[in-house]
Amino acid sequence: MADLTTFWILTLGLAFLVAALLALALVRARSGAEPAAAYDLQVYRDQLKEIDRDLARGLINAGDAERIRAEVSRRILAADAQVQAETEGQGQPRLPGLVMAAVSAVVLVIGSALLYLEIGAPGYGDLALADRLEMAEIARSERPSQQAAEDSLPPQPSLEQLSPDFVALMERLRDTVAGRPDDLQGQILLAQNEARSGNFRAAYEAQSQVLRLKGDAVEARDYTDYADMMILAAGGYVSPEAETALARALELDPENGPARYYTGLMMGQIGRPDQAFGIWRQLLVEGPGDAPWIEPIRLQIEEMAARAGVTNFSLPQATPAAPGPSQEDVEAAEQMSDEDRMAMIEGMVAGLSDRLATEGGPPEDWARLIGSLGVLGREADAIAIYNNALEVFDGEPTAIGVIRDGARQAGLIP
Structure with a gap:
């Protein structure tokens, strides 16, 4: 002072x-x-x-x-x-x-x-680059732990939108897994559903058991799920424990998108916006445009560029979303016979299915395809697409939640 x-x-x-x-x-x-x-x-x-x-x-x-x-x-x-x-x-x-x-x-x-x-920065001198790097390393090594970060957050409101049936099923699942702690599938289901319910601490605790049970068969996405749950539990803060999980994921898969995104986020938090900007810009270039980490990067990268001293950065244009039926299509469908209308829906579903199979797409498109197949009564096809979507978005809890909503609308899951 x-x-x-x-x-x-x-x-x-x-x-x-x-x-x-x-x-x-x-x-x-x-x-x-x-x-x-x-x-x-x-x-x-x-x-x-x-x-x-x-x-x-x-x-x-x-x-x-x-x-x-x-x-x-x-x-x-x-x-x-x-x-x-x-x-x-x-x-x-x-x-x-x-x-x-x-x-x-x-x-x-x-x-x-x-x-x-x-x-300016009152109280700070004109630091040399070496001093700034040293301060960043100190901030990295001395930042709060996962537990300290969670304890600093205000109490989280209860999720009132959860249905009584889901709450009852979660209680049964917890009791079952508690009685069978070495049940790998049970721990996976528990981690995913705890994350869906917003109970991220319980989610990453269950995911830690998944890592233990998989042993040498553990994959990069298992670690990114673990880190993702910890980061969400800490309110978006990348703790040293989460960093360790991200580093392990990148060892197994150096191109892992979620791990690279969160590593960039951590670099920004410890005072290395230059590193964060470099990582995020590369992810934007690589795409794909519908990857779950692209939109968060687009929302933050301009501020990160400014912090890094990059003045000539221009945010690339976002990839346009897949077009849906126009108002003319809807009006035309209303004038069709039931047979023609079903034929048109079949054609749209086939086109969407082909595009997702060849080009991929956001989880919302997969959920729409699953729901459409359910409406058409093609339950077997809907189940196949649902299982395929779970594999495509494995390790991405938010995307999995969207996919499950589509399956629920199709009547595939409760």
Whole structure:
């Protein structure tokens, strides 16, 4: 606190000193500058001396000398009067100069202080790159643990939207898994459903059992699920424990998108926005545009670029969402017979299915396809697409929740 007070005293003192010098330059009398008439006056006085010398040498007669001396004297009086007029009141500052000096002082002192508060960091010196890197490493090594981060969060509201049936099923699932702690499938289901219910601490605790039970068969997405649940439990904060899980996922799969996204998020949190920006920009370039991590990156990368000092970054245009039926299509369908309408729906479903099979798509499109197949009575196809979607989005709890909603609408799951 004392150092910060000293800093502001010195800063404001220097600002006032500069403002005072500027004001003095604006209002002080121009004592060092003589008027032009003063030069003429000196010339005329020299001419008087020259007349006397010419008369003494006999170059001019007394009558001419007197006449020339009278003319020069007249000019001396006129020049002297002009000098007096120009210097009169010169030492008194004029009102415009005073106003300009006051405005300049206010702008300089207050403006510089406000500008520093906006773009500066009071209390911190101009750190060298090595010092900044060292501070980032210290922040990384000394940041709060997962438990400390969770304890610092306010109590989370209960999820009232959960149906009584789901709550009852969760209680049964918890009791079953508690009685069979080595049941891998049970732990997987428990972790996924605890995450769906918003109970992320219980979710990552169950996922830790999944990691234990899988042993050498563990995959990168198992670790990213574990880290994702911990990060959600900590309110978006990447703890050292989550970082360890992310590092393990990247060891198994260096191209893992969720692990790379969260690693970038962590870099931003510890004071390395340059690293975060580099990771996120590369993920944007690689795509795909419908990957779950792309939209969060698009929402944050411009701020991260600014923090990293990148001024020429331009956010690339987002990949447009898959088009749905137009109003004309809906109106046309209303005029069709039942057979024609079903044929049109079949065609749209087939087109969506082909696109997802060849190009992929967001989880919302997969859920829409599953629901449409259920409406058409093609339950076997809906189940096949549902299982395929679970494999495509394995390790992404949010996407899995969207897929399950589509399956629930199709009547595949309760």
